[in-house]
Amino acid sequence: MKKWTVGVQFRKNRRKQLAFLILTGMCVVFFVQSFQAFCRITREASQLNPAPSMTVVLDAGHGGEDGGAQAPDGSLEKTYNLEIAQILRRYLQNAGFSVIMTRETDDDLSDPSLPTIHTRKEDDLRKREQLVKENSPCYFISIHQNKFSDSRYGGTQVLYSPNHEDSQKVAQAIQESFATHLQPDNTRTPKAATDSIYLLWHIQQPAVLVECGFLSNEEDLALLQNPVYQHKVASCILLGVAAYLEKEKGVVIPSASWYDDTITFVGAETTLWLEKIKFPMSAPNAAFLLLNGMGNARAVVSGIPWKKNWRPRYALCRPAMRGTGM
Numbered sequence: 001m002k003k004w005t006v007g008v009q010f011r012k013n014r015r016k017q018l019a020f021l022i023l024t025g026m027c028v029v030f031f032v033q034s035f036q037a038f039c040r041i042t043r044e045a046s047q048l049n050p051a052p053s054m055t056v057v058l059d060a061g062h063g064g065e066d067g068g069a070q071a072p073d074g075s076l077e078k079t080y081n082l083e084i085a086q087i088l089r090r091y092l093q094n095a096g097f098s099v100i101m102t103r104e105t106d107d108d109l110s111d112p113s114l115p116t117i118h119t120r121k122e123d124d125l126r127k128r129e130q131l132v133k134e135n136s137p138c139y140f141i142s143i144h145q146n147k148f149s150d151s152r153y154g155g156t157q158v159l160y161s162p163n164h165e166d167s168q169k170v171a172q173a174i175q176e177s178f179a180t181h182l183q184p185d186n187t188r189t190p191k192a193a194t195d196s197i198y199l200l201w202h203i204q205q206p207a208v209l210v211e212c213g214f215l216s217n218e219e220d221l222a223l224l225q226n227p228v229y230q231h232k233v234a235s236c237i238l239l240g241v242a243a244y245l246e247k248e249k250g251v252v253i254p255s256a257s258w259y260d261d262t263i264t265f266v267g268a269e270t271t272l273w274l275e276k277i278k279f280p281m282s283a284p285n286a287a288f289l290l291l292n293g294m295g296n297a298r299a300v301v302s303g304i305p306w307k308k309n310w311r312p313r314y315a316l317c318r319p320a321m322r323g324t325g326m
């Protein structure tokens with residue numbers, strides 16, 4: 001009886017030990033496989049989604065003796081390009097980008113000792129291209145204005161370089177941003193650049209050219225001469241770049257850092273976005289937004305006191321205010 005009990009006990013222990021060993025073995029196999037899978041997924045994810053570049057080479061088109069297109073009132077494209085680029089630079093820097101300007105004054109980059117306008121222009125473009133090479137990886141954004149023989153045509157047109165697959169995505173996001181925030185009737189789609197646009201044709205980084213408006217269109221010209229509208233154009237470009245980064249790279253630009261200025265839109269309807277909440281507002285009441293960096297946002301939204309945890313996404317005027325004497 002006792003022997004039998006010991007025998008049963010022994011077999012029971014053996015079974016327990018065996019079960020324990022099998023279980024331990026299974027656990028080890030499971031953990032090893034999980035770890036291998038984790039390493040593989042992490043490796044593949046890092047190959048698929050390398051950290052996106054946060055450098056922008058920002059190009060104010062033309063400059064110096066090259067004025068670009070001329071408006072009917074005699075004003076030159078190069079001036080508007082630089083004004084908008086300078087505003088956009090600040091917005092991009094506030095959003096965390098490192099920005100390299102191809103020019104900051106009314107000068108081109110060419111060697112003045114070169115004999116002809118043609119050779120100087122070639123030299124200027126090659127030096128802009130060189131700046132992109134030196135700062136790669138980067139995004140290239142070129143600011144220009146359009147002109148056409150038929151003055152009816154207006155609105156923004158974005159072009160993209162054919163050399164990098166992200167160029168079209170950035171261009172698409174910027175073009176959509178204009179349609180969403182500023183020009184609801186603008187149904188244009190981005191165009192691939194041809195060899196007639198030297199920089200987009202040669203640059204190998206994601207590269208776009210934004211034709212902000214038509215100098216040949218009376219309404220566009222009046223808008224482009226207004227600093228408030230220039231801010232809106234720069235905002236649309238930034239919002240497009242931010243939308244591209246969020247959609248394609250999973251990078252969210254910290255929105256509260258987008259504005260460090262007091263932006264006052266007077267006499268028009270405005271929409272203020274706080275996170276995903278949309279506040280349509282009348283301008284004198286609510287179209288001001290005062291931000292002093294993260295956490296110091298102060299504003300009154302239609303009489304609602306600002307809540308500390310609200311993060312402003314952006315403030316933009318509604319399209320209805322086109323031509324209302326901003």
Ligand SMILES: [Zn+2]
Nearest residue numbers: 061068144145
């Ligand atoms: Zn141009």
